[in-house]
Amino acid sequence: MWPSGGDLRLADLSLGAEVGSGGQGKVHELLGAGGGHVFKEYLHPATVNGAALKRLVELPADLNQTHREALLRQTAWPLARVLDRGHVRGFVMRLVPAEFWGRAAPGPKLRELQYLLYEPKALWGDIAPPDAAGRLEIARGTVSLFRLLHANRLVVGDVSMSNLLWSPAGNVFLLDCDGIRETGEKPVMAQPSTPDWDDPEQPSTGPDLDTDRYKLALLVARVLAKASALRPGQPVPFAAGVPDRIAGEVSERFAEAARPRGLRPDAAQWARALDERGVIELDPLPPVRRPPSLPQAPLDGRRGQRPMIQLPPA
Amino acid sequence: MSEQVLPFYLVCDESWSMEGPDGVDAINGCLPDLHREIGSNPVVADKTRFCIISFNHEAQVLLPLADLSELTTMPAMSANGGTEYGTVFNLLRSTIEQDVARLKQDGHQVLRPAVFFLSDGQPNDSADWHVAYQRVIDPSWSARPNILAFAFNEADEGIIKQIATVRAFSYNGTLKPAQALQEFAQSLIRSIVRSGTSGGADGGMTLAMPDTVPGFTTIPADVV
Structure with missing residues (x-):
């Protein structure tokens, strides 16, 4: 399977058309042996932390098989660094699978999360936002992916309407994974931020797991409400068809996301809130029963005290 | 929370020298691209507005400030007449004033507007246009725009600076x-798309400007 491990040399890659560009770099399609993959070339390679990128590339091998397969299936994970004369120029990742592409008026477009946050327009072409059931499926898929990442201490950082893709079948795919960092480790480069997707309590050191939890709350509520700027503290105007039980629990969790850092709902709590099966309400437990006070056998000395050894005078 | 909006103004010369496929026809041909690219990107369409002002010896608002995703037609530019800058700067100032006031009334937080100015000639009112221009960049006017200026063909580089x-x-x-x-039109499209999706340190939008544009040489603006 390509790439087979280790760094790649830029000179060995067969570059095809440029398929995208952003603030950090350009993305080129790869031809030949690299078919089915793309190369992200950094605009400012001098600012890239090559060791951090290497760690990301090697990380899937450290995961258990279930997590590794789920991670590689649902993300554009960096698969190999690309070097030019010993310097990091970018990395290789898989091409976004066909189910996450739509055909809009200007041509092929990624099915970005943002299409779930607005009323559809004719210019969107075949990118038709799903109904409530489809939205729930996408929210569940996203929460499940975040559970996996957070369980492995991976911070996404820039969670936004542009870097999560969805498919009509309800699958999700995360882009810009070179922005992910392990808790306690440095990122590959300074993390970008996205308007309306900021955590007002983000620490000055940059996003962390708690920041991710806040943004996950934004994502779930905004997808279920078809709203682009909803914030915790505001009521969630759910799309028609969201079951009452789920709406109630999502509203509670969303309000909790306004609490101080450390108290925001985590991905596991979101998974429970979105689960169709619901939860079984349990009655409060009866008071703890105390042991009976029974007569105790006399011991040598007080109960629990060790016998003393009498020593002869010196 | 009020929603941030960043207005863009395309201020384009349509004097007679801009006639034909190497002039307004090329710009007209790019306007549907601009509409499709911005209009099919919901966040960018939501956060930006677009206005076209054209000028020769007169100036007019061809397309009043609009959400591009709402449009079904766009007026075309058509070349004739001379070139005067004074009238277009007067119109630009009054248009921005009205637009900003209306957006604020609608509850928006309005970011400093961006103007893409393109001209291919020398102004016939070379002695007078500075007065109108000074009103556009007046430091005491809170809505004064950021201006990116493009000199095309015969335009005077010194004046554009x-x-x-x-x-x-x-x-x-x-x-x-x-x-x-x-390429000029593409740089405008990219600037709108990136401005609508890239955040500043405070979580708000920032104006993303092109550093280079193929076919053009970047020159620093004059310090005033």
């Missing part, structure tokens, strides 16, 4: 005129 407040670009002949105008 005076007009730009952030960056100026001068046609350098490395591309055919029609291609260079397409």
Whole structure:
């Protein structure tokens, strides 16, 4: 399977058309042996932390098989660094699978999360936002992916309407994974931020797991409400068809996301809130029963005290 | 929380020298691209607005400030007449004033507007336009725009440098005129898309400006 491990040399890659560009770099399609993959070339390679990128590339091998397969299936994970004369120029990742592409008026477009946050327009072409059931499926898929990442201490950082893709079948795919960092480790480069997707309590050191939890709350509520700027503290105007039980629990969790850092709902709590099966309400437990006070056998000395050894005078 | 909006103004010369496929036809051909690219990107369409002001010896608002995703037609530019800058700067100031007031009334937080100014000639009112221009960049006017100015064909690079407040670009002949105008339009599209999706330190939007535009040489704006 390509790439087979280790760094790649830029000179060995067969570059095809440029398929995208952003603030950090350009993305080129790869031809030949690299078919089915793309190369992200950094605009400012001098600012890239090559060791951090290497760690990301090697990380899937450290995961258990279930997590590794789920991670590689649902993300554009960096698969190999690309070097030019010993310097990091970018990395290789898989091409976004066909189910996450739509055909809009200007041509092929990624099915970005943002299409779930607005009323559809004719210019969107075949990118038709799903109904409530489809939205729930996408929210569940996203929460499940975040559970996996957070369980492995991976911070996404820039969670936004542009870097999560969805498919009509309800699958999700995360882009810009070179922005992910392990808790306690440095990122590959300074993390970008996205308007309306900021955590007002983000620490000055940059996003962390708690920041991710806040943004996950934004994502779930905004997808279920078809709203682009909803914030915790505001009521969630759910799309028609969201079951009452789920709406109630999502509203509670969303309000909790306004609490101080450390108290925001985590991905596991979101998974429970979105689960169709619901939860079984349990009655409060009866008071703890105390042991009976029974007569105790006399011991040598007080109960629990060790016998003393009498020593002869010196 | 009020929603941030960043207004963009395309201020384009349509004097007679802009006639034909190497002039307004090339710009007209790019306007549907602009509409499709911005209009099919919901966040960008939501956070930006677009207005076209054209000028020769007169100036007019061809397309009032609009959400591009709402449009079904766009007025075309048509070349004739001379070139005067005074009238267009007067119109630009009054248009921005009205637009900003209306957006604020609608509850928006309005970011400093961005102007993409393109001219291919020398102004016939060379003695007078500065007065109108000074009103556009007046430091005491809170809505004064950021201006990127493009000198095309015969335009005077020195004058374009005076007009730009952030960056100026001068046609350098490395591309055919029609291609260079397409690149001009692409730089406008990219600037709108990136501004609508890139955040500043405070979580709000920031204006993303092109550093380079193929077919043009980047020149620093004059310091005023």
